[in-house]
Amino acid sequence: MDGPVAVLDHHRVLAASAEARHAGVRTGNRRREAEASCPEITILDVDPADEARVFEPVARAVELITPRVVLDRPGVLSFPTRGPSRYHGGDGGLADRIRDAVGTAGIVDLRIGIADGGFAARLAARRSVIVPVGETPTFLAAWPVGALGDEPLADLLTRLGLRTLGAFAELPASAVLARLGREGLTAHRLARGEDAHPPALTTPPPDFEESTELDPPADRVDAVAFVAKGLADRLLERLAARGLACTQVVVEVESEHGEHLSRAWRHEGALTPGALVERVRWQLDGWLTETGGLSGGLTRLRLIPDQVIPASGRQLGFWGGDAAASDRAERVFARLQGLLGPEHVVTAVPQGGRTPSERIRWVPWGEPREPAPHAPIGPVAGPVTVETPPWPGTIPGPAPARVLDPPTAASLLDGSGRPVMVSARGDLSSPPTEVRSAVLPNGGGAITAFAGPWAQDVRWWDRTSRSRRVTWQVVIEEQLACLVNVERGAASITAIYD
Amino acid sequence: MSFVVAPDDASSIPRRDAAARAHLAAVGAARAPMVLARDRALIVHGPLADAVPSVQRGTVIAAGGEPGSGLTSAVLGIAAAATAAGEWAAMVDDAGTLGGLAAAEAGVDLARFAVVRSVPRDRWATVVAALLEGVSVVLAEIPRSVRVGDARRLAARARERSAVLVAFAPDARAWPVEAALRLQTQGGAWAGIGEGDGVLAGRALAVEVTARGRSTIVPMRASLELAG
Structure with a gap:
């Protein structure tokens, strides 16, 4: 098509050709504005299926250079550059190589951006620039806050006088969290040149893929899309049951002639079943209707979650709690984190361990509670049981309500006033009769009952962090129960039953 | 000319006008719906229920006990009442020594229980007031020198937000203003x-x-099995 062109989505310019941009047409303009700045412009409505078809040769060309290609939407794709850049002699060399490869596919109006992190790279691509390593924050600083793609937030920031990403990035994270909540914090991370979710990103549990046989082989997009809807529903439901949401999915197909194609699609935020099916549809449009794609009908469709994040969210109301109350509590905790610092508002997560302090992990409120590594595999029916390995030497009985971490120094004495010693085999020199420590009321007292010792040989395989200790449950003056540790000949109080 | 009849004026209406009285009663009920006491209470489960079967929302409970006397377990039992009802609880644990496992054993749902640690002395009242806005039960250790004004404001905040403030210290008398319930x-x-x-x-x-009854103070003594 000759002359300036712009593509409209929901009455706003989504993309404009180089000529149109030169005439002053900008992304986000209305039809009237675009026509005013460039009267001879041709305006088209967005058609993702058509774009996917045209974009498929581009994806295929880039795939010859690097295998880890991920499509954002038809027309935009991204991939990690560290490996390919090294191979092709730097980022510039890689960009030239991509330009050549895509050029042979017949596309010349191409913009390539390289920067640290996906968000910055997408902005760099708008201007066709390569940002040197480590200069991403400087590059981002000049962009207006509108680049975050969150209109209400950008509006608010502008009214606060923060017009650029640089100004927004300079705010302390705790203040952003307190004022703008979790979404604001994500935007703040982007503005500072960090990725949206790195700490929360988890590798998907294995075997979460969904696949189906197609018999007879399907050769029409709508027929496969119908099947894909069922797969997508099931996949996301299973992930949701594990508290996960999917941000990147691999669509994989096999044809009746044994061809095997796969392509990764990512999404800002979590994929919904509708968004996932839309991507399958786009991909199939590319493969089924474009020459060089599949030669026969599809016999198998498979969806594999490639990246998952903990589903944050609003699902608390679902468990019988009141959603408004949960919102109110979350807001208050976020405000206190802003006031005192994130690590001052914590929540307890039980985990494996021997001592009371090992068996609880305190995580800042709002971070994922899920320890993630041991995920049960397969469909989850009924209560989830996670197998816990044994912890030899665990202190039995009720848990102490006060745990001293680090422990407070104490002295554990026997009847003749000498410190109680334990041999390498765990044999006791003499029974303890008195414990003294500053943390105990009246400085301690006579032991009226005791149990133990429990010997723990911790990390015996590592010479530097190995620790051998013994623990007693001790009752002082028939009232106060506490845990006394002896390690390397030194006694300490580790917990008080209160 | 029109008259507006306020519910208080019920006695001024002629007794025989039954329709008007019924209408008035309906308006009164709509304006100030009656709330039964049991709807405004959190039911305590577990061993503490023998001593404290329920706690009234919007009140302050002052709790005391020497270290090792079971004070922490007792106040955790009240937090458990909130999380068992699907609501939220929080604790101001300045020293950061709370045993999370003991909280779970006391029946607290850890996913709905936040702990605020290392609160600067001059921000204690601010933090407790903020927590009372957001959660149903706040456990707060009373700092050594709590101001009467702060305590009074916190009690008012708890009443206004229908939250329960459990203020604890080695001696329950450290809470300087009145409390609906004192535990030792x-x-x-x-x-x-x-x-x-x-x-x-x-x-x-x-x-x-x-x-705290109408005018007399009734001491009760209950024995209960508490773990930890």
């Missing part, structure tokens, strides 16, 4: 442990409960 844990003998044998199994904990 008095410890108890430990069971299951001997001279080098057995394990700690639990204890019979004595709690002195002082409820």
